[in-house]
Amino acid sequence: MSTASTAPILPADLAPLVAPPAVHDWGADTEPGVIVVHSCTTLGVTLVVHLAGEIDHFSAAPLRAFLASAAADGCTGLVLDTSRVTFCDSAFLAVIEWWPRHGRRLRLTNRSRAVMRLLHAAESVQRLPARPTPLRAATS
Numbered sequence: 001m002s003t004a005s006t007a008p009i010l011p012a013d014l015a016p017l018v019a020p021p022a023v024h025d026w027g028a029d030t031e032p033g034v035i036v037v038h039s040c041t042t043l044g045v046t047l048v049v050h051l052a053g054e055i056d057h058f059s060a061a062p063l064r065a066f067l068a069s070a071a072a073d074g075c076t077g078l079v080l081d082t083s084r085v086t087f088c089d090s091a092f093l094a095v096i097e098w099w100p101r102h103g104r105r106l107r108l109t110n111r112s113r114a115v116m117r118l119l120h121a122a123e124s125v126q127r128l129p130a131r132p133t134p135l136r137a138a139t140s
Contacts, residue, residue: 033087035059037066046077046105052084060091067099076104083110088118 033054041048047070055063067078078099082088092115099106108115 033059035063035085037063038084042075044077045075046079047075048079048081050081050084054087055085055092055095056087056089057091060095064095064098067095071099071102071104077107078104079107079109081110082108082112082115085112085115087114090118092118093122 033056035051035053035055038050038052040050047067051063053059070078080096085092096106096108108119111119
């Protein structure tokens, strides 16, 4: 016995006649960002990288792997040109905080507006006084 049918799942009066209008929400992105290494050169043991695009949780992972490979190959200096970075979040901070460990040098050049905004936000958070947690306030 076959129950195959060619009837539509929804009756015609309930199925939309036209596609719903596209909604443009300029809030958070629904897709991962894309970071591009626009150019990359070495000057001795210093790696010079020109980045372009968006650096978020997803796109920072390949960047981190790229820099880890450079560090494993003996690069001890890193110059990041971020003039073409259009968005970055705490994942970029994690990458640039990771590099200077073990005596490596880091220099950010041509900082884009997005990078400057992130660095200023991170700096202002570091200047905030420590607030007592509810547990610490209850025990003092």
